[in-house]
Amino acid sequence: MAAAYPLPSGLVLAQWAGADGLAELPLGRPFDLVRVSHGLGRRVVADLLAGGDATLGPVLWCGPRSRFEFLVPGGTAQNWLPLPGTRCVGKGSVLRCPMAHSVASPQVSGDNRTWVVPPDGSGQLTDPLVLWAHIEEQRSGARVTDDDRRVSTVQ
Numbered sequence: 134m135a136a137a138y139p140l141p142s143g144l145v146l147a148q149w150a151g152a153d154g155l156a157e158l159p160l161g162r163p164f165d166l167v168r169v170s171h172g173l174g175r176r177v178v179a180d181l182l183a184g185g186d187a188t189l190g191p192v193l194w195c196g197p198r199s200r201f202e203f204l205v206p207g208g209t210a211q212n213w214l215p216l217p218g219t220r221c222v223g224k225g226s227v228l229r230c231p232m233a234h235s236v237a238s239p240q241v242s243g244d245n246r247t248w249v250v251p252p253d254g255s256g257q258l259t260d261p262l263v264l265w266a267h268i269e270e271q272r273s274g275a276r277v278t279d280d281d282r283r284v285s286t287v288q
Contacts, residue, residue, distance in 0.1 A: 161224030
């Protein structure tokens with residue numbers, strides 16, 4: 134992850150070595166972020182993992198906000214069609230993430246930030262069209278919750 138940024142890699146490594154173990158990486162280049170509410174995100178991750186979908190890139194669990202964060206190609210935020218339970222952010226925002234070896238299962242909970250699907254060094258990102266379709270499919274089979282509404286309105 135450190136190598137993918139215009140920031141000096143030493144700065145990213147120093148942030149990871151800090152007290153909270155998180156680095157702040159600017160979004161927009163090389164990727165944006167789709168935030169998905171906990172229940173919806175858990176179902177989408179499980180669905181994509183079960184299908185062996187090659188379009189699934191890194192996914193982060195954000196415990197403090199109770200949501201999943203999918204890394205998608207930069208520029209996606211400009212074209213993301215809003216869905217309840219989701220929010221796409223890009224340039225002007227940051228990703229607070231741990232090192233790639235901080236991994237948990239897709240059934241995570243708690244107040245931590247950990248990778249559910251860690252970056253593997255390949256540069257693979259989640260295909261936003263595939264992600265959107267899976268979110269819509271999961272939403273059509275489940276009612277929209279207050280948790281879903283919160284992610285759509287809170288950055």
